Amino acid sequence: MEVIPVRVALRCRPLVPKEINEGCQSCLTFVPGEPQVIVGTEKAFTYDYVFEPTAEQEEVFSTVISPLLRGLFKGYHATVLAYGQTGSGKTYSMGGAYTSAQESDPSVGVIPRVIRRIFEEREKKADSEFCLAVSYLEIYNEDILDLLSSSKDRSALSIREDPKEGIKVSEVQCEKPVSCL
Secondary structure (H helix, E strand, C coil): CCCCCCCCEEECCCCCHHHHHCCCCCCEEECCCCCEEEECCCEEEECCEEECCCCCHHHHHHHHHHHHHHHHCCCCCCCCCCCCCCCCCHHHHHCCCCCHHHCCCCCCCHHHHHHHHHHHHHHHCCCCCCCCCECCEEEECCEEEECCCCCCCCCCECEEEECCCEEEECCCCCECCCCCC
16 A cells, blocks of 8 residues: 655645735745745745645645545545644634635635545546545544534534544544535
């Protein structure tokens, strides 16, 4: 089995109007042609990918997510994790406020783009059978929440170790739509 290492992409959001009005300035310097960012004047950090605040959603998707989807259609698992403090742009990048009216909007994030690509690939391979399992989790204040749960009272989920399946989140909803694929 092919080993695909964990990749880390840094996407820096632009200053928001409130920050600009308060006189805030970016403390980041981007190294041209390198996946590196310098914080202040002395601390440099290197990642697999670095996106400046001007990066469009499509650039992030095609650079970071598309390779994962190619593996997905070869039978590999894929996980995308957005991490950062509140207000850092995770929801924007992932596309959490998406509505179907925005389908062709360039600001659409990762999740709607992945779903669209999956259905496009399914159309191309009409003679193949697909089984797709999806989960959508949020880790907030060290609690794991299932965002696909229909329960109004979302209680925190637990992490368990299974001798056969390894470490997994217990009681997570895993939707397996059959008729739509």
